[in-house]
Amino acid sequence: DQQVKQNSPSLSVQEGRISILNCDYTNSMFDYFLWYKKYPAEGPTFLISISSIKDKNEDGRFTVFLNKSAKHLSLHIVPSQPGDSAVYFCAAKGVYNFNKFYFGSGTKLNVKP
């Protein structure tokens, strides 16, 4: 059973608007969360991360929010740009073993010009 879930396989947003990508997890021992972005025919690249001691982390147009009680995190992209069109993976790792990563199934974002 997947411990990290991205329930929206795809999302379409107009350029300039906000994109919100969601991620849920089941394991309360997860301590660190990451978002990766993947373009076709390339490997994933790290985007932004958040530790469980925080509820928000910002990096330019990208903000990740963490709600530990709901076991939910979200990635906000404001404003969205056509170059943001990619697959976004949510990932988590836990205090018991920081060497093991658990990924969601990905959300394909399409930003329309």
Place this chain on the structure above:
Amino acid sequence: EAQVTQNPRYLITVTGKKLTVTCSQNMNHEYMSWYRQDPGLGLRQIYYSMNVEVTDKGDVPEGYKVSRKEKRNFPLILESPSPNQTSLYFCASSFLAGSSTDTQYFGPGTRLTVL
């Protein structure tokens, strides 16, 4: 240029024919890992290595072997490939093993088809 390289990028093979996918990083990273990506399942970790001669199983290790004889290389070995190992494979590395905050650098992927 700092990078993770994988070879081959594409491979079509037949059931039971042993194959090796190579992975190399030039960043002196301690940690290396292999993933497979399948539709609807995302990336699943196969094996990882914390340093030379230190490896451990990820979530889906069955049917795979790895070795870490040198810090820069982490080959993935399929002794007897089967069609259910048809997938997109990624190698990744990061500076420190066991770090709570370290992120990973991924290779470009190897698309494997087993007939």
